[in-house]
Amino acid sequence: MLYSQKLRLFAATFPLIAIIGVNTVASEPLRLISTVVIDAGHGGRNLGAKNSNLAVEKNFTRKLANALKKEIISNNGDAVKVVFTRPGKNDFTQEERAHIANSNKGDIYISFHAASGYGKDSHDLGIFVFEDKPGTSWETVGLQYAQENLQFARTLKIHLDAIYPYKEFVIRRGNFIPLQGIGMTAVLVEAVGLNDPRDEMEISREDFYIKFSKAVYGALLEYGINR
Numbered sequence: 001m002l003y004s005q006k007l008r009l010f011a012a013t014f015p016l017i018a019i020i021g022v023n024t025v026a027s028e029p030l031r032l033i034s035t036v037v038i039d040a041g042h043g044g045r046n047l048g049a050k051n052s053n054l055a056v057e058k059n060f061t062r063k064l065a066n067a068l069k070k071e072i073i074s075n076n077g078d079a080v081k082v083v084f085t086r087p088g089k090n091d092f093t094q095e096e097r098a099h100i101a102n103s104n105k106g107d108i109y110i111s112f113h114a115a116s117g118y119g120k121d122s123h124d125l126g127i128f129v130f131e132d133k134p135g136t137s138w139e140t141v142g143l144q145y146a147q148e149n150l151q152f153a154r155t156l157k158i159h160l161d162a163i164y165p166y167k168e169f170v171i172r173r174g175n176f177i178p179l180q181g182i183g184m185t186a187v188l189v190e191a192v193g194l195n196d197p198r199d200e201m202e203i204s205r206e207d208f209y210i211k212f213s214k215a216v217y218g219a220l221l222e223y224g225i226n227r
């Protein structure tokens, strides 16, 4: 081999190693999930919960949705589609949100909310799944995914609990309006207690949103692998 050839090979090899390194360490694509629907709770005049520092739920859910979208795209490029149920600032009805999710043929639906109120339970974190008596209404279409919903909720709880050292998520089942009419695996996450001073500290930091979306992404990865 000529010296000049060796030099060219050296130059050609190193960028490749750098690219492989980034791909294997920093980014792992989702499996068996091609469309993720993210539902940022509330919107427009519907502010959702507020706290005494004037943090508003609709803004918080939007920030979480944006951060998760960024995390999914950075790991998958355009191989995974991310759909928002409220693309702009306006509020959407549950029928509209369900229509957007179902017509985009989502594989998984994540609705973001925050716990509110000032009572004893107002600091609780929750992961909600739809449960109701079987019916013919559009609202109960999600019942056929009951098993997947619970499986994803349990996976999500493990990943999200890891980022809250001082409390944990509780899985709840019931006929929750933000999960009505969703024809795919779906969960609702009450991601923080807006009136919990510890959570207030967390959500004022930009890295909270990165940390949170990485935890949700970890759950999506695991769910796709075990599907």
Ligand SMILES: [Zn+2]
Binding pocket: 041, 042, 048, 049, 057, 112, 113, 114
């Ligand atoms: Zn809400």
